[in-house]
Amino acid sequence: MKKTITLLMSAFLMIVSLQTMASNKANPLKNFNATQILTSYVESATQGKTELNKYLLASDFTYQNSKNEKTYNKREYSDFTEASKGLKYDCTTTYEVTEQYGDVYRAKITMKFAQFTRVDYVTLTQSKDSWKVSQIITTYP
Secondary structure: OHHHHHHHHHHHHHHHHHHHHHHOOOOOOOOOOHHHHHHHHHHHHHHOOOOOHHHHEEEEEEEEEOOOOEEEEHHHHHHHHHHOOOOOOOOEEEEEEEEEEOOEEEEEEEEEOOOOEEEEEEEEEEOOOOEEEEEEEEEOO
16 A cells, blocks of 8 residues: 555656646747847747747836837737737838947837838846846837
8 A cells, every 4th residue: 555655656746747847948048149139029020920929028028109108018018919920010120239238238120111110119138047128119200
């Protein structure tokens, strides 16, 4: 009886351990520098590539749209991007780094559409495991 209980407990612990290891996926962006993270954001925003957003966005991420003066958190922004997954913008995109100091990196991303221009001001911060997008402010000049 004692051997049976020990065997069952061992099997249970092994199953729990395997499930925990399977659910803890490594961050594929871990070794990316700030420029590579910025490029990943541009692909997400313009090409609908949202697969890496959970690794791309900081836990305290905020998105602000100056047109409607609303601010969104990581979950709200992620829900929006997932709903538009695969949507490719017909625009020309350029970016320039506006500031870089220490663990903070800021860039201006310009998306020129046929009828309007969208500008995203993106702030990246370096966390313990990788660079993350911590803030995006979208304007329509």
